[in-house]
Amino acid sequence: MASSDAAALIPPFAGVERGLGRSLRDYLSMLRWHLAGIRLWIMLLSAVQVLAGVGFVLGISLFFRHIPTSAALFVSTGVPVINLLLVGLVFGPQVVAMQKNAGNYEYTRTLPVNRAVNAAAWATVCLAAGLPAMVISLVVAELRYGLDLQISPMIVPAVLLTSFAGTMIGYAIAHAIGNPMATQLISQLIVFVIFGFAPILYPISQMPGWLATLNWWFPFRQMAVMVRAALTPMPGSPVGTAYLVVGVWAVVSAGLAAWALGRRQ
Amino acid sequence: MTAAVAATEPLGPLEPRRGLRSGFPYWVESLRCMFRYDWGRLRQWVPMTVVIQTCMGAGMVLMYGFFYPQITPERALFIATGAPTLSLIPLGFVMVPNGVMQEKLGGTFDYVWSLPVRRSAQIASTFTLYTLMALPGTVLALLVATWRYGVHLSVSPLLLPAVLLCAVMAVTVGYGMALLIPNPLVTNVIVNALIFVVLLFSPIVYPASQLPGWLFDVHRVLPFESMAQVMRAGLSTGLATDVGLSFAVLGAWTLAGCAAAAWVVGRRH
Numbered sequence: 001m002a003s004s005d006a007a008a009l010i011p012p013f014a015g016v017e018r019g020l021g022r023s024l025r026d027y028l029s030m031l032r033w034h035l036a037g038i039r040l041w042i043m044l045l046s047a048v049q050v051l052a053g054v055g056f057v058l059g060i061s062l063f064f065r066h067i068p069t070s071a072a073l074f075v076s077t078g079v080p081v082i083n084l085l086l087v088g089l090v091f092g093p094q095v096v097a098m099q100k101n102a103g104n105y106e107y108t109r110t111l112p113v114n115r116a117v118n119a120a121a122w123a124t125v126c127l128a129a130g131l132p133a134m135v136i137s138l139v140v141a142e143l144r145y146g147l148d149l150q151i152s153p154m155i156v157p158a159v160l161l162t163s164f165a166g167t168m169i170g171y172a173i174a175h176a177i178g179n180p181m182a183t184q185l186i187s188q189l190i191v192f193v194i195f196g197f198a199p200i201l202y203p204i205s206q207m208p209g210w211l212a213t214l215n216w217w218f219p220f221r222q223m224a225v226m227v228r229a230a231l232t233p234m235p236g237s238p239v240g241t242a243y244l245v246v247g248v249w250a251v252v253s254a255g256l257a258a259w260a261l262g263r264r265q
Numbered sequence: 266m267t268a269a270v271a272a273t274e275p276l277g278p279l280e281p282r283r284g285l286r287s288g289f290p291y292w293v294e295s296l297r298c299m300f301r302y303d304w305g306r307l308r309q310w311v312p313m314t315v316v317i318q319t320c321m322g323a324g325m326v327l328m329y330g331f332f333y334p335q336i337t338p339e340r341a342l343f344i345a346t347g348a349p350t351l352s353l354i355p356l357g358f359v360m361v362p363n364g365v366m367q368e369k370l371g372g373t374f375d376y377v378w379s380l381p382v383r384r385s386a387q388i389a390s391t392f393t394l395y396t397l398m399a400l401p402g403t404v405l406a407l408l409v410a411t412w413r414y415g416v417h418l419s420v421s422p423l424l425l426p427a428v429l430l431c432a433v434m435a436v437t438v439g440y441g442m443a444l445l446i447p448n449p450l451v452t453n454v455i456v457n458a459l460i461f462v463v464l465l466f467s468p469i470v471y472p473a474s475q476l477p478g479w480l481f482d483v484h485r486v487l488p489f490e491s492m493a494q495v496m497r498a499g500l501s502t503g504l505a506t507d508v509g510l511s512f513a514v515l516g517a518w519t520l521a522g523c524a525a526a527a528w529v530v531g532r533r534h
Contacts, residue, residue: 044454047454047458048457048458051461052461055461055462055465055466056465059465059466060332062465062466062468062471062475062476062480063329063332063333063470063471063475064333064471064475065475068334070334071332071334192324192328195328196324196325196327196328196331197328197331199331201332202331202332203334206331206332206334207331
């Protein structure tokens with residue numbers, strides 16, 4: 001009886017805090033949370049980003065006796081897309097799969113934070129992890145090949161949408177797929193696809209026709225079209241379609257993730 | 266109850282075995298037992314290994330093709346003859362170290378070491394089984410590559426020692442590396458970084474003459490170009506000549522891998 005008397009002394013919450021101020025504070029807390037989580041991996045992530053970005057920019061020239069300017073230009077303007085996608089699309093799902101295996105996934109779900117705010121914080125971290133790598137890759141490409149890059153203001157929406165869509169697709173793969181093994185397998189498959197089987201690093205005309213058609217429906221080629229159009233004056237596919245396709249993928253993936261996170265277990 | 270106990274013959278005290286078992290027949294017997302033990306453990310992974318290896322080898326062969334605006338017959342031949350090497354490298358340098366890592370984390374590794382068989386027999390069994398597991402995927406990757414690029418290969422008797430030596434080299438070096446590095450997570454990082462560098466910066470699907478001078482020299486010491494060279498010599502005429510040095514390089518790496526494994530295995534904890 002004494003214990004229930006003691007419990008009665010603890011005052012209950014004076015009501016649930018809501019509103020913009022609360023969201024902003026949660027956003028900052030979750031930003032710190034994700035940054036602290038990523039801190040363990042920072043060395044590995046930097047190495048992977050540099051290898052994937054600078055490595056490809058420099059390595060591609062070895063494939064040719066004399067590398068054609070168009071091939072150099074395609075790789076140099078495609079590598080930023082890969083840099084933007086690696087953390088949100090590939091690394092994120094793997095971390096969530098590990099958390100599910102280790103059992104701390106449930107814990108993170110119990111945090112008293114709005115899930116959209118949490119997703120926004122994670123998207124910010126992914127963007128911040130991709131941007132420096134992207135800039136370094138572009139600088140190395142410029143130094144190595146002396147390309148005629150003309151960066152237009154459209155780079156801002158292109159980079160933001162690419163990073164956001166990649167992160168949301170990764171979020172959906174991580175949360176909407178129950179089996180962590182499947183999540184890991186899919187994210188490894190995606191690595192293969194973004195490097196070799198989506199026309200990010202080379203022109204679409206070098207693929208077989210059916211694969212090119214298939215790629216029209218997938219977001220990776222369209223992301224490359226958006227980013228490339230903002231980096232070079234090269235005429236390419238209509239950019240409007242690319243924004244539309246990537247936008248649809250982002251919204252649908254975010255919806256899937258929200259559904260998976262919002263339902264009761 | 267008492268009757269049941271009384272009915273059994275009273276057991277004499279356990280006698281220790283007289284003398285240690287040793288000698289070549291005992292080693293062969295150990296090897297046979299280890300084959301059975303390892304095969305029982307590894308056979309569930311055989312289909313997956315073959316599938317992954319074929320996909321990696323064939324997938325990369327297709328991928329390299331997409332990067333070229335035109336695929337000349339010479340380029341096609343280089344890419345197709347690079348396929349077996351491309352499927353062996355992930356097996357030896359990623360899957361074998363990962364397997365060792367899993368065994369270390371799961372405790373199987375220490376258990377196997379505690380078995381009363383010669384450790385050299387344990388290692389010989391593992392190496393042989395992994396090498397045999399490597400072969401089907403390698404052949405399948407080559408078949409996919411020849412089909413995709415429609416190249417005509419002229420297979421010479423040199424192919425058999427070439428494939429075997431490459432497979433043994435990849436397995437021993439991968440295993441030796443995994444044993445030498447005590448922390449499994451470090452092994453994981455190294456193999457993942459290594460595979461990327463190797464697949465991009467090694468003259469496997471393109472001639473070594475396209476490399477800058479210093480990288481060319483580095484690849485005369487590393488095993489990857491030698492693997493591609495001996496495979497090419499077994500699959501085509503005229504593309505790779507004077508492969509004696511390449512065989513010597515591969516042999517040296519195999520010995521180094523065996524020596525590393527022997528040193529770690531022979532040492533006490």
